[in-house]
Amino acid sequence: MSKPRILFFGYSEVGYECLSLLLERGDNVVALITHEDNPHEKIWFKTPAGAAKEKVIPVFTPAGVNTPEWRERIAALQPDLILSVYYRHMIGTKILALPRLGPWNMHGSLLPKYRGRAPINWAVLHGEPRIGMTLHRMVKSADAGAIVDQEGVAIGPRDTAEQAFRKVLPCARIVLARQIDALLAGTAPETPQDESQATYFGGRTPEDGRVVWTQTSRQIFNLVRAVTDPYPGAFTEVNGVRLMLWWAEPDSPAARGRHGRPGEILSVAPLVVATGDGALEFTRTEWRGLAPALQTGQIL
Incomplete structure (x- = not known):
């Protein structure tokens, strides 16, 4: 048979x-x-x-x-x-x-x-x-x-x-x-x-990697890890130039206990950005274009 x-x-x-x-x-x-x-x-x-x-x-x-x-x-x-x-x-x-x-x-x-x-x-x-x-x-x-x-x-x-x-x-x-x-x-x-x-x-597109800074630190961190390499990556934009956010640390000493307006740069080196409920340190980033100067207090 x-x-x-x-x-x-x-x-x-x-x-x-x-x-x-x-x-x-x-x-x-x-x-x-x-x-x-x-x-x-x-x-x-x-x-x-x-x-x-x-x-x-x-x-x-x-x-x-x-x-x-x-x-x-x-x-x-x-x-x-x-x-x-x-x-x-x-x-x-x-x-x-x-x-x-x-x-x-x-x-x-x-x-x-x-x-x-x-x-x-x-x-x-x-x-x-x-x-x-x-x-x-x-x-x-x-x-x-x-x-x-x-x-x-x-x-x-x-x-x-x-x-x-x-x-x-x-x-x-x-x-x-x-x-x-x-x-x-x-x-x-x-x-x-x-x-x-x-x-x-539904299916995801690269645009779905855009960070919404009013979300919580955990939500943003989960986005970063869900779309980091080999996927297209999470990102934000500064003066029209895309900044890829390949990894973050939600509980790093540099970010712990810090607050600001969502999207506010709290520190440049290391890069710490305020979220909806705290802050995240971004430990691996990449500019897609000529990098503008970042300043503390700037809103992403």
């Missing part, structure tokens, strides 16, 4: 890890549908295309799959099961209806919390102490289908989004390894999500 035909949609290192697991097991992956690397994005992670090419799995990078042409091409692949792992586009219901063993997605949060894009960055930004990976059925609405399994991990209050990502990355492989045989047998357990607990967040 032939093995079920798996069509894999994926990107990111989570996609790489999950596809690698299937290929190591000898599962019948008939194709990978993925994305071209964006030349404007810092590619700091492995992607599934490398794993697929090593095993001579066909790789496709359509701009979108919800067209008559691509629906026809996907139907011709005769997938028994669709698995999506960090694929960045919505997959239409006509494609989701094709596989007899269902369409499944690996999402980077503990659903129903943090549906949508960039869940790890959003979780760090909101100061979450725990994040995870969830395997769930794909339905029309993003990340809303019944949960098969999930695995979580603790993250620290100073972890960057990349550090959080590295901690949670193994969870995806753990969950898939636990459930792939049940998925292929059509016996995977499914638990409906509690809609009353659901939260949704």
Whole structure:
């Protein structure tokens, strides 16, 4: 009896890890549908295309799959099961209806919390102490289908989004390894999500890194760590010149106990800026242009 035909949609290192697991097991992956690397994005992670090419799995990078042409091409692949792992586009219901063993997605949060894009960055930004990976059925609405399994991990209050990502990355492989045989047998357990607990967040852009100085020191620090390298970074502007804020210390001796008008420069060396409830010391900064002179008392 032939093995079920798996069509894999994926990107990111989570996609790489999950596809690698299937290929190591000898599962019948008939194709990978993925994305071209964006030349404007810092590619700091492995992607599934490398794993697929090593095993001579066909790789496709359509701009979108919800067209008559691509629906026809996907139907011709005769997938028994669709698995999506960090694929960045919505997959239409006509494609989701094709596989007899269902369409499944690996999402980077503990659903129903943090549906949508960039869940790890959003979780760090909101100061979450725990994040995870969830395997769930794909339905029309993003990340809303019944949960098969999930695995979580603790993250620290100073972890960057990349550090959080590295901690949670193994969870995806753990969950898939636990459930792939049940998925292929059509016996995977499914638990409906509690809609009353659901939260949704959209994609982030570089502009979302702009600091709002009326926020608390903790909120601003969480923004800094959520978008620092390898992400686009937090920033403010001085006389039209962008100042990147790559790291901060919320409880440094230079900032402790200090107050001022939100955005007021309390010290230049070290750079200490007043927030909505105190002050932050910024320990790693970068000017994007000719640096203007900073002065104590100046408002950012």
